[in-house]
Amino acid sequence: MFGFMRKKLEIPAPDEALPGRDTPIPTAESHFVSGRPLKGPVPDGMAQVMVGMGCFWGVERLFWQVPGVWVTAVGYAAGHTPNPTYEEVCSGRTGHNEVVWMIYDPAVVSLGALLRVFWEGHDPTQGMRQGNDVGTQYRSGIYTYDAAQMQEALASREAYAARLRAAGLDAVTTEILPAPAFYYAEDYHQQYLTKNPHGYCGLRGTGVACPEGAPA
Numbered sequence: 001m002f003g004f005m006r007k008k009l010e011i012p013a014p015d016e017a018l019p020g021r022d023t024p025i026p027t028a029e030s031h032f033v034s035g036r037p038l039k040g041p042v043p044d045g046m047a048q049v050m051v052g053m054g055c056f057w058g059v060e061r062l063f064w065q066v067p068g069v070w071v072t073a074v075g076y077a078a079g080h081t082p083n084p085t086y087e088e089v090c091s092g093r094t095g096h097n098e099v100v101w102m103i104y105d106p107a108v109v110s111l112g113a114l115l116r117v118f119w120e121g122h123d124p125t126q127g128m129r130q131g132n133d134v135g136t137q138y139r140s141g142i143y144t145y146d147a148a149q150m151q152e153a154l155a156s157r158e159a160y161a162a163r164l165r166a167a168g169l170d171a172v173t174t175e176i177l178p179a180p181a182f183y184y185a186e187d188y189h190q191q192y193l194t195k196n197p198h199g200y201c202g203l204r205g206t207g208v209a210c211p212e213g214a215p216a
Contacts, residue, residue, distance in 0.1 A: 008092035008135045009128040017080035018093045024083050027184040032191035033064060036071045038184070046070055047106050049114060049149060050077060050179050052097040052141035053122040054130025057192040058201035060100045062121050064191070068109025072102045074192075075184045077143060078175070079136075083183055089137050098137045101182050111149060115156045116210040118142065123206050124160070125170040131202045140174040150178065159211050167208045 030037055053059045056074040064072045076089050079096030089096045104114065122130060124140040142157075144150040153176045161172040184190075193199050 010092075011095040011136050012080065012093055014080045016093070017095055018084065018088050018091070020081035020088070020094070021083045024184065025085055025186060028187045028190045031064075031071050031073075033194050034071065038071065038073045038190065042103055043070070043105075045105065045107065046103050047111070048101065048103050048145055048179075049111060050099050050101045050143040050182060051118050052078070052099045052139060052143075053118065053203065054098070054138045054140075055133050055200065055202050056098040056100055056185070056189065057199060058203040059098075059121070060191065061193045061201070062117065062203065063100055063102050063114070066104075066109060066114065066117060068105045068107075069114075070103045070105055072100055072191075073184060074098070074100055074189050075182050076137075077101075077182045078141060078177060078180050082181075086186055086189065090135070092135055092137075096137055096183075097139055097141050098185075099141070099143065099182070111152055112156070115142070115153065119156065119160045119210045120205050120208075122203055124172045124174045125164065125206070127173045131204055133202050140172075142174060142176045143179040144176065145179050150176065156210070160208075163208050163211055164206065167206070169206060169208065 060072050060074050076096035077099045079094045081094035084094045128136050130138045142153045
């Protein structure tokens with residue numbers, strides 16, 4: 001039992017990961033709330049970013065409600081197994097994180113505003129867990145699509161970590177990486193909490209506000 005739990009808290013090496021498959025698993029074609037296409041086309045001028053904050057059901061709902069976010073989708077990223085299933089990810093043998101990928105209009109909402117939603121919406125100090133959800137797929141992460149996003153994400157982590165330290169909380173464990181491949185989750189996971197209004201949502205913030213000036 002303890003050995004199993006230890007494995008679930010460690011990202012497997014590539015040669016230990018499940019083999020996955022060559023073709024994507026089936027998923028929805030459009031957003032259940034907005035009706036917009038989950039796989040494009042996307043209007044000109046949009047940007048994208050990807051985050052992990054624990055169980056992706058509540059995270060997706062948090063972001064699709066932000067004005068300026070054009071579309072959201074849940075899926076798996078930052079692991080080794082190509083085109084994984086939910087069951088494979090939950091086994092702890094793929095290395096993937098449960099993530100929300102979003103397209104947003106930077107003329108309406110800035111990356112900085114989205115990062116404030118990210119930091120204040122969960123506890124980024126918990127390592128391979130979020131509340132009662134334990135495992136590598138529940139780790140805190142920001143996955144960026146260009147150098148400017150990376151710089152802003154790193155600066156925001158430093159600023160929020162200082163605010164958490166001042167509040168007596170633990171060190172930030174959030175990983176910040178160039179965006180890896182995103183694999184769409186199964187149809188039933190997309191916009192789950194609209195399809196299941198009384199479904200589980202484990203999101204809990206620390207109560208510590210992100211500094212107003214960080215990121216810019």
